Amino acid sequence: MSASHDVVVVGAGPVGMLLGCLLAQQGADVAVLERSLAPSASSRAVGIHPPGFAALAAAGIGDDIEHAALRIHEGVALCRGRRIGTLSFADPVRMLTQDRTEAHLERRLREAAPRALRRGIEVRDLRTTTAGVEVETSEGAVAARLLVGADGTRSFVRERAGIGWERRDPDVRFVMADADDLGEHRGSALLHLEPDGVVESFPLPGDRRRWVVRTDGFRADGPRADGAAGERTWSRAAFAALVEERVGARLDTATLSEPSPFAARQQLAATFAQGRVALAGDAAHEVSPIGGQGMNLGWLDARALADRLRPRQGGDDPWGAYARDRRAAAGRAMRRARFNMTMGAPCGGALLAARNAAIRGLAGPPLRGVLAGAFTMRGL
Structure with missing residues (x-):
């Protein structure tokens, strides 16, 4: 050397x-x-x-x-299958x-x-x-x-x-995996703000899509991960079942990558x-x-x-x-x-309605540009 x-x-x-x-x-x-x-x-x-x-x-x-x-030019926020906000990116996320x-x-x-x-x-x-x-x-x-x-x-x-x-903050648990993109929103980033926790998905090259699911708040009677105590090990079937239960999307487990749990810190x-x-x-x-x-x-x-x-x-x-x-x-x-973590936390009732109303306001004029700038890391 x-x-x-x-x-x-x-x-x-x-x-x-x-x-x-x-x-x-x-x-x-x-x-x-x-x-x-x-x-x-x-x-x-x-x-x-x-x-x-x-x-x-x-x-x-x-x-x-x-x-x-x-290149991604659009991000869509949904809840229970309904669009609650859309952001357009003049300068795309790649x-x-x-x-x-x-x-x-x-x-x-x-x-x-x-x-x-x-x-x-x-x-x-x-x-x-x-x-x-x-x-x-x-x-x-x-x-x-x-x-x-x-x-x-x-x-x-x-x-x-x-x-x-x-x-600075407590850990927030997620699990992610990639699958073939067979949905109607090809080319768009999707943010499903569901009562049981956020599900995010992003298109990838080769007609693939990455799915990221918040897991620290999913219901006790929901699909469980395989494995013992400690860091959970997710099977492809368990991951696909959780995505389907949360947002209704059916993933092809034959094309699904090995699910990977992680903590956002x-x-x-x-x-x-x-x-x-x-x-x-x-x-x-x-x-x-x-x-x-x-x-x-x-x-x-x-x-x-x-x-x-x-x-x-x-x-x-x-x-x-x-x-x-x-x-x-x-x-x-x-x-x-x-x-972002707060917006994606599990919630229901009046709090869910208030959160969705806030997102509609942020995604509309005149705040739309500010929010799009934040998501594309302007000012950092």
């Missing part, structure tokens, strides 16, 4: 690789260290919002994403599974800096020196003028830097930068993953960092206003996510 770099990025997820691309384009000597030997094949975030797409375009893969992704987006990022990073991405490297320690940061890895020590932790919610970099991690680092160490993406903030907003927020972190680390910038305060501005943006994203 090279002994010294301008910047070492820990974590080769979508945020770490984007930052590596942007820094390499600026002529920086960057190393991106990743513990995993191969990219993850799991499909997690899918939504690429306009600001996130602009960041990907700045890294040189805008045309690739545009060609591969499905839908592409995270594994495919990461493949484009990795290809671009290898083009921009063939030796930057180093897989199978475990970071074991880090310490500040007079010249920057020394990183102890499974293959020896690496020195860097600056270190960025993009290593996820359980960030080793954050922990070793002594940066606190604050829980809101957590925030006490600071996004300390000394010669900065955090980006999920290492800095965990925001509800519905619609890919957490991934997009991380891309905006990466772009802000790359702008700050352009040649001839830095000095005694290498991060500048990055920590303050991006932490404030994460706080705004969390407030929006909290609103």
